Amino acid sequence: MAEELKIAVFASGKGSNLKAILDAIKERRLINTAVVCVISNKKDAGALEIAKYNNIPAYYISQSNYSNSDDFDAAIIEVLIRHSVNFIVLAGYLKLLSPRIVRKYKDRILNIHPALLPKFGGKGMYGLNVHRAVIECGEKISGATVHLVDEEYDHGPIVLQDSIELDPDETPESLQKKIQEIEHRIYPEAIKLFVEGKFIEKEIINNEY
Numbered sequence: 001m002a003e004e005l006k007i008a009v010f011a012s013g014k015g016s017n018l019k020a021i022l023d024a025i026k027e028r029r030l031i032n033t034a035v036v037c038v039i040s041n042k043k044d045a046g047a048l049e050i051a052k053y054n055n056i057p058a059y060y061i062s063q064s065n066y067s068n069s070d071d072f073d074a075a076i077i078e079v080l081i082r083h084s085v086n087f088i089v090l091a092g093y094l095k096l097l098s099p100r101i102v103r104k105y106k107d108r109i110l111n112i113h114p115a116l117l118p119k120f121g122g123k124g125m126y127g128l129n130v131h132r133a134v135i136e137c138g139e140k141i142s143g144a145t146v147h148l149v150d151e152e153y154d155h156g157p158i159v160l161q162d163s164i165e166l167d168p169d170e171t172p173e174s175l176q177k178k179i180q181e182i183e184h185r186i187y188p189e190a191i192k193l194f195v196e197g198k199f200i201e202k203e204i205i206n207n208e209y
């Protein structure tokens with residue numbers, strides 16, 4: 001049997017993707033998987049509330065509380081080690097992970113993005129900004145992408161994508177709603193591929209800084 005995934009979810013927003021992952025675990029669509037902690041850079045993130053409601057350790061860790069980025073990274077890594085995290089899921093985390101964390105969890109970090117990458121990604125591309133740009137460019141289809149994370153925003157090998165056609169009267173809000181439904185379906189599916197051992201090759205050494 002493949003190793004159990006012990007996931008840290010990083011989120012800055014309302015946490016609907018976190019909830020979709022927790023639902024998939026509860027309904028046993030995802031087995032051999034646990035969300036062992038949730039980390040947010042926003043104190044009032046809905047994701048932290050969802051974590052607490054589900055008795056999952058929830059951490060607010062903001063760069064603004066540290067004098068330098070090394071100490072900020074160390075605080076995050078300390079939490080990851082404390083919970084024996086071997087996989088990271090970014091679910092609306094609006095901060096770039098440091099190269100140190102990306103390297104430590106190489107090929108074990110997923111991100112979800114509400115567009116068909118490589119289009120409409122990058123810094124500042126989140127929430128309604130993405131859907132506005134898609135509509136303004138006259139795109140006929142959009143969708144959601146799950147990808148492995150490297151050291152750039154919304155960048156790295158694509159794991160899963162699904163798409164929908166835009167309606168002629170599509171608004172950023174209506175598109176966001178449709179694409180979130182796709183996200184909630186494909187994120188657990190993408191994680192399942194890793195649980196089944198289809199992507200993981202290396203072991204994490206958890207006490208290594």
Ligand code: GAR
Nearest residue numbers: 013014015016017092112113114126
């Ligand atoms: C999701 O739509 C996710 O794709 C997006 O943030 C939202 C978080 O929603 N991420 C990005 O735009 C990354 N560039 P949630 O807090 O309800 O899960």
